[in-house]
Amino acid sequence: xxxxxxxxxxxxxxxxxxxxxxxxxxxxxxxxxxxxxxxxxxxxxxxxxxxxxxxxxxxxxxxxxxxxxxxxxxxxxxxxxxxxxxxxxxxxxxxxxxxxxxxxxxxxxx
Amino acid sequence: xxxxxxxxxxxxxxxxxxxxxxxxxxxxxxxxxxxxxxxxxxxxxxxxxxxxxxxxxxxxxxxxxxxxxxxxxxxxxxxxxxxxxxxxxxxxxxxxxxxxxxxxxxxxxxxxxxx
Numbered sequence: 001x002x003x004x005x006x007x008x009x010x011x012x013x014x015x016x017x018x019x020x021x022x023x024x025x026x027x028x029x030x031x032x033x034x035x036x037x038x039x040x041x042x043x044x045x046x047x048x049x050x051x052x053x054x055x056x057x058x059x060x061x062x063x064x065x066x067x068x069x070x071x072x073x074x075x076x077x078x079x080x081x082x083x084x085x086x087x088x089x090x091x092x093x094x095x096x097x098x099x100x101x102x103x104x105x106x107x108x109x110x
Numbered sequence: 111x112x113x114x115x116x117x118x119x120x121x122x123x124x125x126x127x128x129x130x131x132x133x134x135x136x137x138x139x140x141x142x143x144x145x146x147x148x149x150x151x152x153x154x155x156x157x158x159x160x161x162x163x164x165x166x167x168x169x170x171x172x173x174x175x176x177x178x179x180x181x182x183x184x185x186x187x188x189x190x191x192x193x194x195x196x197x198x199x200x201x202x203x204x205x206x207x208x209x210x211x212x213x214x215x216x217x218x219x220x221x222x223x224x225x
Binding site: 002032040046055071098100101102103 | 112143145151152153154155158166169195201212213215216217219
């Protein structure tokens with residue numbers, strides 16, 4: 001089943017914070033976050049694993065609540081470069097074979 | 111270290127023609143994944159391959175679509191007798207192994223337009 005992302009879109013001013021949520025109806029082993037700018041490839045941001053292991057960029061933070069089957073991505077002090085569509089992907093055992101949500105479009109304005 | 115290379119970047123085909131999309135994974139990566147993205151939509155998994163093996167093709171349409179990853183050379187996604195609904199961006203990703211803690215890296219995609 002496809003994870004559900006919320007909100008669908010968010011507009012921020014530079015320096016503001018945002019939270020993007022990803023919820024699944026099934027038990028999760030891992031959650032992966034990617035950012036895609038228009039016309040470009042998705043870029044890996046972070047992996048969160050059941051049990052607490054995380055791997056990703058230092059400036060990105062995220063949480064993974066196994067019981068609630070959801071993950072949240074925290075974007076603090078947003079910059080113009082943060083603009084793009086953020087996708088969460090969920091899968092049992094393989095980061096490359098993911099079921100992605102429909103994305104959250106983030107727009108950061110000066 | 112070059113990233114995942116896809117070619118062509120843009121491909122235009124007439125209805126009924128064949129489309130061949132190529133993907134060279136990152137050096138040292140033996141796992142390849144193909145995704146399709148329709149305009150303004152998310153990424154939909156199509157197929158997962160290792161060298162000479164299709165591991166999971168649960169996202170592939172039953173007809174007209176095929177994929178391979180030969181011992182030598184790039185992975186190929188082939189679409190026969192293309193229709194307008196096949197117009198989309200096709201992304202390839204690769205990883206060095208499988209496992210939930212292994213990130214995948216995406217190529218720039220091939221944008222297929224069927225006219």
